[in-house]
Amino acid sequence: MEKQLHLNLLASRPPMAGGFQSSSKMKMGPGRKRDFSPLPWSQYFETMEDVEVENENALPCVSLTTLNIFRIYCSGSHGPVLLLLHGGGHSAVFSSCYTNVNVFVSLVVAMDLRAHGDTKVKNPEDLSADTMAKDIGKVVEALYGENPPPIMIIGHSMGGAIAVHTASANHLPSLLGLCVIDVVEGTAMDALNSMQNFLRSRPKTFKSLENAIEWSVKSGQIRNTESARVSMGGQVKKCEESTSSPGVSNSIGEGIIEEEEDEEAEEESNKKRMKEDDQEIKKESIFTWRVELSKTEKYWDGWFRGLSALFLTCPVPKLLLLAGVDRLDKDLTIGQMQGKFQMQVLPQCGHAVHEDAPEKVADALATFMVRHKFTEFKEGYLW
Numbered sequence: 001m002e003k004q005l006h007l008n009l010l011a012s013r014p015p016m017a018g019g020f021q022s023s024s025k026m027k028m029g030p031g032r033k034r035d036f037s038p039l040p041w042s043q044y045f046e047t048m049e050d051v052e053v054e055n056e057n058a059l060p061c062v063s064l065t066t067l068n069i070f071r072i073y074c075s076g077s078h079g080p081v082l083l084l085l086h087g088g089g090h091s092a093v094f095s096s097c098y099t100n101v102n103v104f105v106s107l108v109v110a111m112d113l114r115a116h117g118d119t120k121v122k123n124p125e126d127l128s129a130d131t132m133a134k135d136i137g138k139v140v141e142a143l144y145g146e147n148p149p150p151i152m153i154i155g156h157s158m159g160g161a162i163a164v165h166t167a168s169a170n171h172l173p174s175l176l177g178l179c180v181i182d183v184v185e186g187t188a189m190d191a192l193n194s195m196q197n198f199l200r201s202r203p204k205t206f207k208s209l210e211n212a213i214e215w216s217v218k219s220g221q222i223r224n225t226e227s228a229r230v231s232m233g234g235q236v237k238k239c240e241e242s243t244s245s246p247g248v249s250n251s252i253g254e255g256i257i258e259e260e261e262d263e264e265a266e267e268e269s270n271k272k273r274m275k276e277d278d279q280e281i282k283k284e285s286i287f288t289w290r291v292e293l294s295k296t297e298k299y300w301d302g303w304f305r306g307l308s309a310l311f312l313t314c315p316v317p318k319l320l321l322l323a324g325v326d327r328l329d330k331d332l333t334i335g336q337m338q339g340k341f342q343m344q345v346l347p348q349c350g351h352a353v354h355e356d357a358p359e360k361v362a363d364a365l366a367t368f369m370v371r372h373k374f375t376e377f378k379e380g381y382l383w
Contacts, residue, residue: 044096045073079105087157091117091234137171186329227355
């Protein structure tokens with residue numbers, strides 16, 4: 001039960017028997033090796049740009065070094081804006097596979113939140129819900145000025161919480177609707193007590209990007225191999241300096257004890273071997289996590305506490321997509337029975353619902369947006 005709760009916040013449940021559930025899965029024949037090579041964002045988005053936003057407390061004459069720079073990826077040319085917000089530790093390209101199967105007319109904008117992906121901000125340690133919600137408003141204003149187009153904001157996990165805070169604070173005056181993917185206050189708050197243990201259980205480094213992709217699939221974090229191949233690059237980065245593992249050097253050091261002459265020869269051999277190991281490791285590209293999620297703990301409560309009430313009071317049409325009905329808390333259960341929002345459960349998915357089943361998420365969003373007359377289906381789509 002504890003594992004199921006904390007996976008609801010940042011990672012998916014282990015793969016179910018029979019492999020991955022997405023229709024995008026790769027069927028492997030006998031003896032064939034699954035491809036874990038990375039895929040470029042350009043296969044899924046049309047453009048990439050950096051949006052410059054002034055710091056809230058900056059002086060009028062700011063230099064470029066004091067600007068916050070947010071990385072965004074875009075597709076489409078007209079229609080309402082689908083503003084996509086990723087979960088904690090992920091990046092904008094986490095939405096890539098969904099973007100490719102979008103079936104209705106829209107302009108997709110996915111952004112790297114502060115301290116994530118390739119966004120560069122002056123104070124990356126500030127991940128409070130209030131600050132991140134203001135970031136969303138500022139980026140939209142920088143993109144579209146004082147008269148932004150109609151916007152549907154869609155957030156996954158932490159991004160879903162930030163989407164709710166953004167909508168509740170009215171940072172997007174042209175907001176059409178709100179979609180939250182697999183984040184619920186009750187289960188999220190229950191998961192926080194065990195989150196540090198979960199984060200400690202993850203590998204600290206990977207020997208290559210392919211190795212990180214393979215881990216994400218085999219651990220069940222992402223069940224769709226194609227999704228993992230494009231999105232994992234936004235979660236990890238090359239280490240600036242590669243060194244041998246402290247555990248290895250300690251175990252070697254402990255083996256060097258007393259007896260003089262034989263020990264001196266052994267010590268020289270060990271030093272030589274350690275030097276060779278260091279050189280070999282530095283030849284490899286060691287990857288580690290871009291975001292140290294354990295250091296964001298002081299903000300977790302602020303992201304999720306009171307989230308259900310905020311969600312229910314947002315004055316726009318709302319859609320909640322869940323990987324399982326067991327994730328609903330009391331407030332949302334009552335709200336759903338009262339018809340305050342539309343809910344759809346997508347079974348056989350992990351926490352990364354839009355990555356595991358991008359076609360199902362696209363269909364659910366299309367049904368919601370067409371029903372509310374926000375947009376229309378693309379030409380040739382069979383309804």
